[in-house]
Amino acid sequence: MYGTDVTGTRLMMALGFSLFLVFLAAWQWAPGVMGIPPFIIPPLSKVWGEFLHMLEHEHLLWHTAVTAMQVLVGFLLGILLGIVCGFVLGMSPTAEFVLSPYILALQIAPKVAFAPLFVIWFGYSVTPKILVAVLIVFFPVMINVLSAVRAVDPDIVRLARAFTASRLQVFWKIQFPASLPPMFAGLRIAATLAVIGVLVGELVGGNTGLGYLLTFGEGAGNTAMVFVTIIMLTIVGLALYGVIVLIEGRVLHWMPSRHHPGI
Amino acid sequence: MATVRLEFRNVTKRFRSRGKKADGVTAVENLDIRVHDGEVVSLIGPSGCGKSTLLNMASGLDPATEGTVFVDGEAVTKPNxxxxxxxxxxxxxxxxxxxxxxxxxxxxLGMPQSERARIARELLLKCRLxxxxxxxxxxxxxxxxxRAALARTLAVDPAVLLMDEPFSALDAQTKMVLQQDLGRTLAETGKTALFVTHDLVEAIALSDRILVMSRRPGRIIEEIPVDIPNRAVPLERRKNPKVGPIVARLMELLHIDEAEA
Structure with missing residues (x-):
């Protein structure tokens, strides 16, 4: 059974790789065949050329690093805040009752709409970008942690208390580990949202980061540059997501059905 | 007579009904129960008669409204x-x-790592795990x-084991096997236990005495000593001809023929 599993995986990987080659080929030649002009969809070779050009003349790596740094800082601050608030609200019904209207309002408000406000407050610095990321990352993490704490079987808590556990012990031995799986689900969502938050911040104002290159490319009518920037943004997001999945695999190794690859 | 391990002395438990300040619901009333060292006592009664409330009071999670619960002569005020x-x-x-x-x-409870690993391994072996x-x-x-849950319960080496229908979620055959395990383990360790169950034969197979409770407010209406040998081997006990009459008596006391399902 193990053997067939391995060949099955090989076959799937081969299929995946072929599909990728087909995709690249289509990108290169399909627009020309279909008569789509390069300023609508630049072929692969043109985008690659633009990538090399941007590496040399547009500080592409530096802009990517700036965006990545903001994404990382915004993500870390946002999830930290989300985790802490999730636990506090989850364990204190009073706090949740008092704060829930504000939380609901903030949750419904489109977070990216705060970007111009933050730019007014903090100018064209890294701060507004990070703040948008923090705001947008905060909610999925907080909500997931909150509902996870709420979902802990009260009988498990009673069991621990009957074993004379203190509140702190109940938290570290029961509530915290119990909320890890939903927390990681929240972190995955947060990883993708963090990039959006920073990008919107950069689009609104500033002269650094991939968002800046994006508007620059748009203004110059350089479609290939826009393509390159979108790909770089995706790579930043993928890197963060990958790290989260990696950590999740380590931390939640005890979960059943964790041993198949996938998103 | 052996020493008393667990005692309910004139215990009443009332739950405040929501909203109204009025007396609320009386779960159990004026209960006097004594469980001696090494004894296994079963509590049986209609649903909602406060059996689980009794265990919560004994574990210290939920204090009695009146009266006191004692474990090894000490009043239970908090989990211990x-x-x-x-x-x-x-x-x-x-x-x-x-x-x-x-x-x-x-x-x-703060036991060092190596020692608790040793205890856990020992108990898991005993529980065939x-x-x-x-x-x-x-x-x-x-x-x-x-069975692992039983090992966890035994690991703290408690003076009294409180069991609230521990096998009721299992299928009939697994249940008998676990009763057998429990009977043997209780006999080997000489533990004292208070056992809540709905299963009449289970109560008879496992215990020295059966206390029958009334409908809410719960009181002890009868005490039935189980005068059958082999408490350590519930599977043998089940086959004893004395089981039938006790079941009949319990059915009568619980009005099972009149009960609405």
């Missing part, structure tokens, strides 16, 4: 390490291995999980 309970749900933590689950109680020490709960069957 002299009692340990086991429920219908195994309540194993999915992120801990079976051994780590068994260690939960002693870990909370020696090959599953490092497995996770989801890899075990329901019966095995409940």
């Amino acid at each position: 390490s002299h009692v340990a309970f086991m429920l219908q749900k195994d309540l194993l933590l999915p992120w801990r291995t079976i051994r780590e689950n068994v260690e939960l109680g002693v870990e909370i 020696g090959d599953f020490v490092d497995h996770y709960p989801h890899q075990l069957s329901g019966g095995m999980r409940q």
Whole structure:
């Protein structure tokens, strides 16, 4: 059974790789065949050329690093805040009752709409970008942690208390580990949202980061540059997501059905 | 007579009904129960007669409204390490291995790592889970999980075991096997236990005495000594001809023929 599993995986990987080659080929030649002009969809070779050009003349790596740094800082601050608030609200019904209207309002408000406000407050610095990321990352993490704490079987808590556990012990031995799986689900969502938050911040104002290159490319009518920037943004997001999945695999190794690859 | 391990002295428990300040619901009233050292006593009664309330009071999670519960002569006011309970749900933590689950109680009590690992291994062997020490709960069957829960309960070496329908979620055959395990383990360790159940034969097979409770407010309406040998071997006890008459008496006391399902 193990053997067939391995060949099955090989076959799937081969299929995946072929599909990728087909995709690249289509990108290169399909627009020309279909008569789509390069300023609508630049072929692969043109985008690659633009990538090399941007590496040399547009500080592409530096802009990517700036965006990545903001994404990382915004993500870390946002999830930290989300985790802490999730636990506090989850364990204190009073706090949740008092704060829930504000939380609901903030949750419904489109977070990216705060970007111009933050730019007014903090100018064209890294701060507004990070703040948008923090705001947008905060909610999925907080909500997931909150509902996870709420979902802990009260009988498990009673069991621990009957074993004379203190509140702190109940938290570290029961509530915290119990909320890890939903927390990681929240972190995955947060990883993708963090990039959006920073990008919107950069689009609104500033002269650094991939968002800046994006508007620059748009203004110059350089479609290939826009393509390159979108790909770089995706790579930043993928890197963060990958790290989260990696950590999740380590931390939640005890979960059943964790041993198949996938998103 | 052996020493009294667990005692309910004139215990009443009332729950405040929501909103109204008026007396609320009386779960149990004027209860006097004594469980002696090494004795296994079953509590049986209609649903909602306050059996589980009794166990909560004994574990110190939920104080009595009137009267006092004593364990080893000490009044129970808060959770303490002299009692340990086991429920219908195994309540194993999915992120801990079976051994780590068994260690939960002693870990909370602050026992050093090496010693609690030794105790856990020993108990898991005794509960026939020696090959599953490092497995996770989801890899075990329901019966095995409940045996692990029993090992966890025994790990804190409690003076009194409180069991609230521990086998009611298991299928009939697994249940008999676990009753057998429990009967043997209780006899080997000489533990004292208060056992809540709905299963009449289970009560007879496992215990020295059966206390029958009335409908709410719960009172003890009859005490039936189980005068059958072999308490350590419930499977043998089940076959004893004396079981039938006791079941009949219990059915009569619980008005099972008139009960609405």
